[in-house]
Amino acid sequence: MTDATQERLLQAAEEIFADKGFKAASVREICKAAGANVAAVNYYFGDKERLYIEAxxxxxxxxxxxxxxxxxxxxxxxxxxxxDFIRVFTTRMMKPSAAASLQLMMREMAQPTAACVEVVRDYIRPMAEQLQAILRELRPDVPPDALYLYGFSIVGQCLFYRQNRPIAALLVGEEGFQKFDVERVTRHITAFTLGALGLADQLPAVATAEVAP
Amino acid sequence: MTDATQERLLQAAEEIFADKGFKAASVREICKAAGANVAAVNYYFGDKERLYIEAxxxxxxxxxxxxxxxxxxxxxxxxxxxxDFIRVFTTRMMKPSAAASLQLMMREMAQPTAACVEVVRDYIRPMAEQLQAILRELRPDVPPDALYLYGFSIVGQCLFYRQNRPIAALLVGEEGFQKFDVERVTRHITAFTLGALGLADQLPAVATAEVAP
DNA sequence: ATTTGTATGAAACAATTGTTTTAATGTCAA
DNA sequence: TTGACATTAAAACAATTGTTTCATACAAAT
Incomplete structure (x- = not known):
């Protein structure tokens, strides 16, 4: 039960920090959720901030x-x-396998703290470089910094459905927003992007390949 | 100096709430910034939460x-x-005339509270409906809920440059990100969107009209 | 000048915060 | 069993929080 306490502390911290943010979350609440004593956070992590970073x-x-x-x-x-890339990204945003984990990461991205650099290095950059490579393949004629703008446009579309979901749902109605599931959004963003890249004519090929692989 | 205190309280609250969020901001800090006594917030607004809503x-x-x-x-x-719409929206995001005000509104949108409904009604919905009208003009053949997806794609692109600026700047380097000013981003998003709408051939007309009105 | 009501100021309140201390408990090797 | 060490538990600490109290200052109206 020794390191299990540390593990439970991390899980509880992840959940509660994700839900309320750093300041609004209290160590007592976290420890209670983890079934641990308040002194445990000091014992294992030193203080609240280092617990946050580890979370x-x-x-x-x-x-x-x-x-x-x-x-x-x-x-x-x-x-x-x-x-495929758009589908993975959209899925990660709309149907994350670990909701609290993603929420905490998004929080960190919105207001970067000490933990942000590692998140960018290990999580964001790999995806960014993969996207850049794909775009380079699709449009070898476009200069690199223009490719960045294309990349921003693509991930901007995907991120919208997470970062502004409450507002979007308020606008079109919750039941109306339900219709926009991962698959439909993926197809829309793909088609939208292909059109923007001047490759709209090649879309049917992808759509077909998707249905009958 | 009577209602001036209330006004200064609102300004200070806006600034500090925008900077730190509801929980992390303290009424003492706000009152100090406003040059008012702590009792003033109770006197004019009742409590911290109602001060927040008014802010x-x-x-x-x-x-x-x-x-x-x-x-x-x-x-x-x-x-x-x-x-024009894209330019206005992008400008509002990247070069807001009132930085703290926008920041506080974005905060409210990310985690809607009681004040959110009014913000959507008075600020978000008018822009959304204007965009929908433009898109309907451009593509009368597209059904309404598909038009929503187009709208999401457009504002998603614009919002990216505010909501994910720190990350984007971390990715391409701060100096590299400086190159993407309002005008360049506006032109990119416009061109990207026109291509997606299958109207790429009409782009030169707009660009020209922009230069020589 | 007196009175009435509004506004401000300083102080105190009770609650919660992160953190620390100290003692008790458990675990495992000698 | 004894000892050494790691872990937990309860309590206390000092600081900060939102909120309230009450006395004072000021204004305008009677």
């Missing part, structure tokens, strides 16, 4: 395992890769 | 005045309207 790292580990980045066979058409 | 409303008023929605002459081509 973010913990969340970031859980997140990376959830929905892994696709690995493609050589020769996979870049269009297929793009749609 | 959000105050912020939302400041925001609406800053960069007004464009009003077009009859006969303005919808393409021009779209680019």
């Amino acid at each position: 973010v790292k913990y969340a970031h580990r859980s997140c990376t395992q959830g929905e892994p980045l696709p690995v493609w066979l050589p020769g996979t058409p870049p269009l297929q890769k793009l749609m | 959000v409303k105050y912020a939302h008023r400041s925001c609406t005045q800053g960069e007004p929605l464009p009003v077009w002459l009859p006969g303005t081509p919808p393409l021009q309207k779209l680019m």
Whole structure:
């Protein structure tokens, strides 16, 4: 039961920090949820802030395992890769396998603290580079910094459904928003992006390949 | 100096709530910044929460005045309207005339509280409906709920540059991110969106009209 | 000048915060 | 069993929190 306490503390901290943020979450609440004594956080982590940082790292580990980045066979058409990427990203945002973990990471991204650098290095950058590679394949003629703008447009679309879900649901109604599930959003963003890249004519090929692999 | 205290209290509350959030901001800090006594918040607003709500409303008023929605002459081509809309939205996000006000509103949108409904009604919905009208003009053939997806894609792109600025800057480097100013982002999002709508061929017309009106 | 009501100021209140101390408990090797 | 060490538990600490009390200052009206 020795390191189990530390583990339970991390899980509880992840959940409660994700829910309320650093300041609003109290160590007493976390310890109660973990079934541990208040002194435990000092014993294992030193203070509240270091517990927070460890909780973010913990969340970031859980997140990376959830929905892994696709690995493609050589020769996979870049269009297929793009749609796969968008699907993975959208799924991670809309149907995260570990909701609290993602929530805590998003919190950290919105207001970066000490734990942010590692999150970017281990979680964000790999996805960003993969997307850049796909876009380079699709449009070798576009200069690098313009490719960044394309990338921002794609992930911006995906992130919207998480970062602004409450507002969007308030606008179109909760029941109306339910219709926009992962699959529909994925297809929309893919089609929207392909059109923007001037590759709209190649869309049917991807859609077909999706239905009958 | 009577109602001036209330006004200064609101301004200070807006600033500090925007900076730290509801829980982390203390009434003593706000009162000190406003040059008022701690009892003033109770006297004028009752308690901290009602001060917060009033601060959000105050912020939302400041925001609406800053960069007004464009009003077009009859006969303005919808393409021009779209680019104008994107420019206004992007400007509001990247170069807000009242930084603290916008920050507080974004905070409220990320974690809606009691003040959120009014913000949506008075600030968000008017913009949403204007965008929907433009899109309907551009693509009358597309059904309404698909138009919502288009709208989400557009505002998702714009919001990215505010909600994820720290991360984006961390990815491409701060100096690299500086290159993406309002004008360049506006042109990119407009071109990206027109391509997605299958109207890429009409882009030059807008760009020209922009340079020589 | 007196009175009435509003506004401010300083102090105190009770509750909660993060953190520390100290004693008790458990565990495992000698 | 004894000892050493790791872990837990309860209590106390000092600081900060939102809120309230009450006396004072000020204003305008009678």
